[in-house]
Amino acid sequence: MNNKGKIEQFLKDLENVDNQISEFEICFKILNFMQELKEIPQNLIWEAIAFALYERYFEEGLNREPNWETYFGPLLRWFTEGGKIIEYPNIQQITPETICYWEKRVQESKHPVFKARYSNLVWDFSEKITGKKPHFSIAQIFIDSVIEIAEKNLQDHFFIIKKLERALSLALIINDKDRIEKLIDTIIKYEDTIADDDKLSSWGFSYKLLVKNKKIKLEKNKEQTIVKVLEKRFERLLTKDDRYPAKEAAFLLIDYYNRHQNIPKIKSILLKLGTKIQEQADKVSPLIASVWLKELYHLYLQYGLKNEADKILTKIKELGKKSHSELKQIEIPIEISKDEFERFINGLIEGDFKTALTNVTLFYIPRKDETIKQLRDLLQKAPLFSFTTHKILDKDGRLVATIGPLKEDIDGRLVLQISQNMGVSSFFLHETLKALIEKFNLDTEAIINYFYESFIFDEKRKVFFVQGIEAYLHNNHLTALHILIPQIEALIRNLAEKIGLQILKPSHSGGFNYKTLDDLLREKAIIDILGEDICLYFRVLFTDPRGWNLRNNICHGIAQIEHFNSITADRVFHALLCLALIKM
Structure with a gap:
């Protein structure tokens, strides 16, 4: 088999997977395959770039100068001794020819993970690289691929949630009402499928993506379903040892009832959370306990629980005197002749x-x-x-x-x-x-x-x-x-x-x-x-x-x-x- 045929077969086999797979795994498979070749064709370099780019680069606060102003960014960035920034991939590697190749791969690919990646890249880079906006059908292909990824659970939930958020934002941009509704149902169903009280990252995203999103017109019954599930989870989390998941659930519920100006409900949630935090604070060092209680103190004040806040403040003052004795001095020797x-x-x-x-x-x-x-x-x-x-x-x-x-x-x-x-x-x-x-x-x-x-x-x-x-x-x-x-x-x-x-x-x-x-x-x-x-x-x-x-x-x-x-x-x-x- 010649080099061209070998590459075509590799790309075909690459998509032939039944288990979960991430873009990073695909990237490493491509890079390993490239090491077997004496000459590396341009299309294989474009494939490696496609799966090496990092999603939500700008939103996650990782971007530094120079700023690409794109959804994707480099996987790696480092400084040389002279202060020069080195990036991989580099935006200079993405050309109009790269965009054309990715557009071609959107149509050729059968696996939804691959189809979603190529279409997402074309949507993100087309205007910046070629000066032309992508056709709305590219966004539709991405949305449909993401829905299939979620329904078939083809990736870890961390990556799927990220993709669902991106798909929802594109559906809103192109104002595709049918796909918006389909995504709403997919998000609710996906959280119901994977949610685990002990895995904080596996729940709460339905509320964040749908209820908190002012651009989403959510049906009342779907909103109530999300909130009721969250309330039941909060009650269960109050019985567990770790205070943090209960706090996260409480904050989402407080946000919801604050939007509806239901102060009595907020106070009820806060008092339950406060009892949980104080119970846990009694089991940790004064230094850590004082930090927890200070946060609770400000929450109580914010929502009018002044009497309860005053009691917390008394505890904080007592803990403050104890916590200072826990601080340790750290000395770092510097040797110079x-x-x-x-x-x-x-x-x-x-x-x-x-x-x-x-x-x-x-x-x-x-x-x-x-x-x-x-x-x-x-x-x-x-x-x-x-x-x-x-x-x-x-x-x-x-x-x-x-x-x-x-x-x-x-x-x-x-x-x-x-x-x-x-x-x-x-x-x-x-x-x-x-x-x-x-x-x-x-x-x-x-x-x-x-x-x-x-x-x-x-x-x-x-x-x-x-x-x-x-x-x-x-x-x-x-x-x-x-x-x-x-x-x-x-x-x-x-x-x-x-x-x-x-x-x-x-x-x-x-x-x-x-x-x-x-x-x-x-x-x-x-x-x-x-x-x-x-x-x-x-x-x-x-x-x-x-x-x-x-x-x-x-x-x-x-x-x-x-x-x-x-x-x-x-x-x-x-x-x-x-x-x-x-x-x-």
């Missing part, structure tokens, strides 16, 4: 006094673009860590902030990463400043004179800076931080005034308050002068509860005595050096 370290420090402080100060100041400013690259690398190297949620607690166990997974909370993760990087570099900053002060024999007068070369330092406030720097140089961190942090806020406010920004905002008492430091650091005019990196740095350092938050913690009497140390004092001094860079 003495010679390397000295070369590093000397390189930063070489030159004259002002050159050295400028170099040190600029070097220790966190860079937003570098941190984003660090987060991207982390997503590649430690994906599980990037998908976790972080809870930040204070010494008393109070929840200060919640930072979501990387793809959902890029701003929060950026602040967290900069905060952590500042902690790691604190030793180096301290030794650098120490060497700088020793080399140039810096005293309070020299530093103050340097500061006051900047126009934003006010002569009327000079005594504050003199006292603050004097305290810093004598390691009196308690005094230095209490004096200097409010002066940094005054400097930013002074800068705002000098460039014509409004620094006042109306107060509740009918007068005016000054805008907060955080407000000012978000002003475009301030960002234009200080730069995005410094403004973000100052927010992490002074005002963001996800970061160091020094301004709020110290000025509001929250900081503990151990926080008044050389690490925080060095950072505040460095912030002043940053502001001293601003010249007329």
Whole structure:
């Protein structure tokens, strides 16, 4: 058999499967077959691309620059050492000829999994690649193939649910009422067939795809069937050990009754869920229990269960005191030779006094673009860590902030990463400043004179800076931080005034308050002068509860005595050096 005949037979045999099969399995079969060939024809490359592309790439938050703006995306993405993005498949591999080939395969294929994939690709890429919209019949073929896949259970339920959602969206786009109704029935029947209380991903999708979907006009009896099944499942889940499935069922029911403004029903569901959560909270550590109860507390408040919320709050306070003792300190050793370290420090402080100060100041400013690259690398190297949620607690166990997974909370993760990087570099900053002060024999007068070369330092406030720097140089961190942090806020406010920004905002008492430091650091005019990196740095350092938050913690009497140390004092001094860079 020649090469062409061998390939044709392979593609025919590929579809000859009776058991469940995923697109990834098909892709690997194609790639393995390609290794047997001396010359690989273009059509086989198009086949591999077809089954390697990843569904719902954009919707699942995995997309990063460059953005294809398509339903499908690359299966793999990684960065070279030079920062270049490599993708497989690459969108450049998809040409008008590729689309024509996939259209041909739509007609040739008999197996619904194959037929669904080819038609889905043609619908997704035709206009982007060829400039022409696909015929509506392509969407109809995809919808019919997906319905057959679900009825015959030809894939794992995870993939089938994803396809049913896509099919429903295409049916709505082409306004095919018959197929919409057929899909509604298929979705309800499919969930009824595969639903297992212990498998969270196997139920609830009928409600999400049909009841929550405002574009779907669902018959009342079908809606009631979905809700009644969900209510019965919720009651069963309350009897099981794991609280999470019961919570998910409760949230769907709360969503439904909230839409119908049935508050008594919502309260009934919440009280049942609350009993379940509190029972489970008694069996876990105080740290975990407090997180569960905080979520319950906010739910109770949201739906008017104030008395119950107050009782939960009392428990949270008790747990908070216990949970802090569970926190463990993690230390990561960094090895660097003495010679390397000295070369590093000397390189930063070489030159004259002002050159050295400028170099040190600029070097220790966190860079937003570098941190984003660090987060991207982390997503590649430690994906599980990037998908976790972080809870930040204070010494008393109070929840200060919640930072979501990387793809959902890029701003929060950026602040967290900069905060952590500042902690790691604190030793180096301290030794650098120490060497700088020793080399140039810096005293309070020299530093103050340097500061006051900047126009934003006010002569009327000079005594504050003199006292603050004097305290810093004598390691009196308690005094230095209490004096200097409010002066940094005054400097930013002074800068705002000098460039014509409004620094006042109306107060509740009918007068005016000054805008907060955080407000000012978000002003475009301030960002234009200080730069995005410094403004973000100052927010992490002074005002963001996800970061160091020094301004709020110290000025509001929250900081503990151990926080008044050389690490925080060095950072505040460095912030002043940053502001001293601003010249007329």
